Amino acid sequence: WEVMERLKGMVQHHQFSTLRISKSTMDFIRFEGEVENKSLVKSFLACLDGKTIKLSGFSDILKVRAAEFKVDFPTRHDWDSFFRDAKDMNETLPGERPDTIHLEGLPCKWFSLKESGSEKPSEEVLVRVFERFGEIRNVDIPMLDPYREEMTGRNFHTFSFGGHLNFEAYVQYREYAGFIQAMSALRGMKLMFKGEDGKAVVSFDSTKHLSDASIKKRQLERQKLQELEQQREEQKR
Numbered sequence: 001w002e003v004m005e006r007l008k009g010m011v012q013h014h015q016f017s018t019l020r021i022s023k024s025t026m027d028f029i030r031f032e033g034e035v036e037n038k039s040l041v042k043s044f045l046a047c048l049d050g051k052t053i054k055l056s057g058f059s060d061i062l063k064v065r066a067a068e069f070k071v072d073f074p075t076r077h078d079w080d081s082f083f084r085d086a087k088d089m090n091e092t093l094p095g096e097r098p099d100t101i102h103l104e105g106l107p108c109k110w111f112s113l114k115e116s117g118s119e120k121p122s123e124e125v126l127v128r129v130f131e132r133f134g135e136i137r138n139v140d141i142p143m144l145d146p147y148r149e150e151m152t153g154r155n156f157h158t159f160s161f162g163g164h165l166n167f168e169a170y171v172q173y174r175e176y177a178g179f180i181q182a183m184s185a186l187r188g189m190k191l192m193f194k195g196e197d198g199k200a201v202v203s204f205d206s207t208k209h210l211s212d213a214s215i216k217k218r219q220l221e222r223q224k225l226q227e228l229e230q231q232r233e234e235q236k237r
Contacts, residue, residue, distance in 0.1 A: 002056075004021070004031065007019065010047050011043075011044055012047060014035070014043060014044060016044075017035055018033065018034045019033040020032055020033075032069065044066070048064050048066035049067070050063075050064070050065075052064065071188045073186075073187050073188060076180070079098040079206075080098065082098075082204075089208070094172065094210065094211060095211025095212065095213075096208050097176070098204055099172055099174075099175075099176060099178075099179045100179070100204070100205035100210050101130075101171050101182055101186075102170055102204065105166050106167050106169060106191070107165075107166055108121050108143075108166065108167050111129070111167075112125065121141055121144070121169070123139050126139050126141065130182060133178050133185060134173045134174070134178015134179070134181055135173065135178060136171060136174065136178070137172045137210075138215075139170065140209065141169045142167075143167045143168070145218075145222070147222045170209050
């Protein structure tokens with residue numbers, strides 16, 4: 001904590017938006033800090049990189065190294081080469097080409113319909129948020145399908161550090177231009193909600209999640225589970 005306070009003091013009249021410890025060993029402490037906007041990054045690096053800290057009770061002087069964090073975000077080359085080289089993809093079909101973005105870690109209450117009184121995410125709100133980049137062909141929120149967990153063996157109810165319920169979603173654009181615009185706009189950005197702070201992970205979908213064949217397969221599996229459920233009800237009666 002003393003190191004953190006000293007770092008905050010070293011950036012002079014500037015301020016970190018957030019500063020947290022990402023890793024700590026006997027040799028070093030790694031911090032991840034965010035600043036208000038990109039133009040401030042150079043100023044912060046100049047204040048920190050190559051400087052030293054002398055802590056009370058420690059004989060050794062701590063050296064400070066600072067660098068801009070490179071966001072691990074797929075590039076146009078990543079998805080173009082993936083779909084070009086994938087043998088089981090047909091780029092003439094929706095869902096089997098770069099047209100779908102996969103979002104994880106979205107807070108449910110940000111995407112819920114306020115008038116519904118529920119904190120479950122809404123496809124309608126999801127479309128409203130992401131159609132600003134282009135016309136949307138399809139969306140899918142696995143959490144909203146009561147049969148999906150049984151179909152996939154996965155738990156879609158995940159919690160973030162603050163104890164909020166998160167969800168994942170797939171957004172498919174009708175045109176490649178919409179997909180490109182969404183991915184470009186979200187690169188290195190953080191999804192924000194007025195009055196609250198949060199983080200979401202975005203990637204391109206490489207699993208054919210919203211291809212016609214995958215949608216049909218899920219519909220058939222859901223139908224089987226519904227029939228099984230009806231049989232169980234019949235047996236109970």
